[in-house]
Amino acid sequence: MKQNLILISLLLALAGCSGEPEASKEASIKTDGERVMLSEPDKATFLKVAPVEADRGGWQRLPGRLVWNEEKTVRVFPQLGGRVQSIAVDVGAVVKTAQALATLSSPDYGQAEADAYKAKADAQVAAQALERNRQLREAGVIAEKDWQQAEAAAIGARAEAERASRRLAGLGGTAEGGKGGSYVLRSPLAGVVVERNLNPGMEFRPEQAATPLFVVTDPTSLWVQIDAAEADLASLKPGEPLLIESKQYPGERFKGVIRHVADFVDPVSRTIKVRGEVPNADRRLKGEMFVNALVELPASDALRVPAAAVFLLGDKRYVFVEEAPGRYRRQLVEAGAERDGLIDVRQGVKAGDKVVVEGNLHLLKFFKPASGAGQQAAK
Numbered sequence: 001m002k003q004n005l006i007l008i009s010l011l012l013a014l015a016g017c018s019g020e021p022e023a024s025k026e027a028s029i030k031t032d033g034e035r036v037m038l039s040e041p042d043k044a045t046f047l048k049v050a051p052v053e054a055d056r057g058g059w060q061r062l063p064g065r066l067v068w069n070e071e072k073t074v075r076v077f078p079q080l081g082g083r084v085q086s087i088a089v090d091v092g093a094v095v096k097t098a099q100a101l102a103t104l105s106s107p108d109y110g111q112a113e114a115d116a117y118k119a120k121a122d123a124q125v126a127a128q129a130l131e132r133n134r135q136l137r138e139a140g141v142i143a144e145k146d147w148q149q150a151e152a153a154a155i156g157a158r159a160e161a162e163r164a165s166r167r168l169a170g171l172g173g174t175a176e177g178g179k180g181g182s183y184v185l186r187s188p189l190a191g192v193v194v195e196r197n198l199n200p201g202m203e204f205r206p207e208q209a210a211t212p213l214f215v216v217t218d219p220t221s222l223w224v225q226i227d228a229a230e231a232d233l234a235s236l237k238p239g240e241p242l243l244i245e246s247k248q249y250p251g252e253r254f255k256g257v258i259r260h261v262a263d264f265v266d267p268v269s270r271t272i273k274v275r276g277e278v279p280n281a282d283r284r285l286k287g288e289m290f291v292n293a294l295v296e297l298p299a300s301d302a303l304r305v306p307a308a309a310v311f312l313l314g315d316k317r318y319v320f321v322e323e324a325p326g327r328y329r330r331q332l333v334e335a336g337a338e339r340d341g342l343i344d345v346r347q348g349v350k351a352g353d354k355v356v357v358e359g360n361l362h363l364l365k366f367f368k369p370a371s372g373a374g375q376q377a378a379k
Contacts (some may be wrong), residue, residue, distance in 0.1 A: 011235060014272060017283075018270065018379065020037075024061075024119045024189075028040055028368050031367055033365055034327050034329055034330045034364055035325060035327065035329050035330070036106075036320075036327075036363050037322070037327050037328075038326035038332070038365070039238070039326070040307070040326070041325040041326025041327075042325075043122065044326065044359075045050070045100070046358070046359045046363075047356055047358065047363075048356070048357050048358035048359065048361060049322050049353065049354040049355060049356055049361040050305070050309065050343070050355060051307050051353070051354055051355075051358045052303050052304070052305050052349045052351055052354070052355060053303065053304055053305075053351065054299070054301075054302075054304070054349065054350065054351050054355040055296050055299055055300045055301070055302045055303065055304050055305060055344065056299050056303075057296070057298050057299040057300075058297055058339065058340060059243070059294040059295065059296055059340070060232060060235055060294065060296075060339055061245075061292045061293070061294055061340070061352070062226050062227065062228050062232065062293045062294075062295065062298050062337075063223060063226070063227055063291065063292065063293075064224045064226040064227070064244070064276075064290070064291050064292065064293040065139050065224070065225050065226075065245045065289070065290055065291070066222045066223070066224055066225075066244075066278070066285055066286065066288065066291060067222065067223050067225055067275065067287055067288065067291045068194070068215075068217045068219075068222065068223065068287050069217065069218065069221045070151070070313065071192065071215035072189070072217060072218035072221055073191075073192075073216070073218070074188045074189050074215070074216050074217070075185070075212035075214075075217065075268040076101060076185060076187065076188070076213050076214040076215070076216065077118065077205060077206065077212050077213065077217050078104065078183075078204065078206050078213060079171055079202065080104070080106045080108040080109050080112075080171065080205060080206060081106060081107075081108055081203075081205035081206060081230075082105050082106030082107070082108070082109065082183055082203070083104060083105045083106075083201065083202070083203040084102060084104055084105075084199065084200050084203075085102075085103045085104060085105050085182065085200075085202060086101070086103045086200065086203045087101075087102045087196075087198065087199075087200060088100045088101055088102055089193050090126070090193065090195065090196060091099055091104075091193055091194065091195065091196050091197075091216075092192065092209055093192070093193045094191075094195075094368060095187045095191065095193060095216060096187070096190050096191055096193070096322055097188070097190045098186050098187065098188075098257075099187050100184050100185070100186055101185045101186060101187055101193075101213075101214050102184075102185045102193065102198060102213065102214075102296065103183070103184050103185070104182070104183040104184075104185060105182060105183070106183040108122045109171060109182070109183035112164075112167060112168050112171060113168060113369075115164045115167075115168075116161075116164035116165050116167070116168040116277070119157070119161040119163070119164040119165070120161045120164075120165065121252070122157045122160065122161065123154075123157040123158045123160070123161035125157070126150075126153050126154040126155075126156075126157035126158070126347065127154055128361050129150055129153070129156070130150050130151060130155065130378075133146065133147050133150040133151075133286055134147070135337070142239035144311055147333055152202065152329045155195050158282070163254075170377075171183065171376050177330065177365055185214075185267065187214070187216050187231040188216075189216060190218075191216045191218045191219075192218070192219055193214055193215070193216055194215050194216070194219070194287065195214065195215035196210070196213070196215050197211050197213055197214070198213045198216055202232075212344060217287075218271070219280060219283050219287070220280050220281050220283065221277060221278070221279060222277070222278045222280050222285055222287065223259075223275055223276065223277055223278070224242075224244060224256060224275070224278055224291065224293055225273075225274075225275060225278060226271065226274040226275070226293045227271040227274075228270070228271060228272045228273075229270070229271060230265060230270065230272065230335075231336070231337045232272075232295075232337075233261075233272060233294065235295050235297050236258060236260060236261050236272075236274050236295060237258065237261065238258050238259060238260060239257065239258065240257070240258045240295070241255065241256070241257055241258075241296070242255075242256045242257065242258055242276050242293050242294060243255060243256065243293070243294040244256055244278055244285070244291050244292070244293060244295060245291060245292040246285070246289060246290075246291045246292075246325055248289070254278055254280075255278070256277055256278035256279070256293075257276060257277055258274060258276050258295075259273075259275050259276055259277050260275040260355045261275075262274065263272050266311060274293075276293060277321060294334060297339075300344075302336060302343065302344040302345065302346060303344070303345045303346075303351055304342040304343065304344055304356050305319060305342065305343055305345055305349065306311060306342060306343075306355075307338050307341050307342060307343050308335065308357045308358065308360075309355040309356060309357045309360065310335050310341075310343050310345075310362070311360055311361060313364070317333055317334075317335045318330055318331060318333065318358070319331050319333055319345075319348070319355045319356070320330055320350065320355060320356040320363055320364075321349060321355055321356075322353075322354040322355070322356065323352050328356060328363055330338055330363075330364070330367070331347060331348050331349060332348055333345050333347060333348030334346040334347040334348060
């Protein structure tokens with residue numbers, strides 16, 4: 001019996017000791033309405049605060065992608081069907097305007113050559129006949145009707161020769177004689193060959209050509225395609241400067257300018273397409289490279305707090321404002337866009353206030369019941 005009494009006493013003592021820390025903890029943190037108070041603020045090392053500051057401007061970072069400057073890029077498609085005989089250039093080659101890219105064996109081109117050559121010969125014959133008829137007309141040998149017919153035939157033959165010659169010239173040939181149907185594919189502009197999609201012996205027809213045979217561009221000027229949010233629209237205007245950052249070149253920035261801002265918002269992504277131009281004289285930037293576009297923002301009348309200070313409760317946003325060491329007020333705020341780890345705040349705080357940036361969710365759990373806080377925040 002004596003041993004049982006001793007065992008019961010020990011169990012009661014242990015039970016009393018285990019409840020003491022929890023009671024002490026509850027007594028050290030109290031809530032009063034929207035405030036939470038710590039009785040020993042010097043021990044609240046888990047809380048970190050930061051000041052509320054005025055917006056001094058800065059740089060807005062937007063995701064972007066470098067693409068070829070379409071005003072200085074050409075995609076070469078064949079106008080006629082044929083088989084590749086030879087290829088004159090490869091990717092990376094520097095070409096001049098009208099320089100040969102490849103030679104194709106094309107029956108269609110051979111037919112165009114023959115038509116132009118025949119039309120030129122027919123025009124010469126018709127011109128000679130017209131001259132003979134002119135002399136006979138002056139001698140009074142032929143009737144006026146015959147002269148008019150010869151004149152009309154000469155005009156028609158000349159027009160047909162011009163038509164056939166223009167068609168052949170559009171294909172890069174002349175009506176000076178046949179070339180055996182060898183169709184030379186030429187570059188419409190000077191630049192660098194950045195893409196080649198044909199091999200020797202390959203046969204194709206123009207109606208089946210979904211991919212260009214060559215892509216020629218001037219890589220010293222690139223476009224940057226930017227996806228901007230609706231909130232960024234006010235700072236994006238054509239003619240405004242921008243900077244380009246790439247992780248391939250840490251610490252470096254490349255200058256550019258905004259050229260175009262789309263007139264509509266993408267209904268799926270809810271973004272606005274913005275196009276900029278970036279000089280690339282040293283060709284260090286490459287097409288299809290992912291970059292960040294930096295747009296300078298002026299100072300505004302908004303206040304800014306660290307993004308970690310703002311938390312969502314229900315459908316509203318709050319911060320904890322430090323009123324005094326160990327005394328914190330849960331404050332409803334009107335939060336705006338986030339930039340560089342800071343959030344714009346239009347209402348709820350003032351410059352110089354200190355807000356909790358670490359431990360705010362720990363403070364929030366002492367508001368009991370939690371559902372009551374959510375209902376109160378929703379009011």
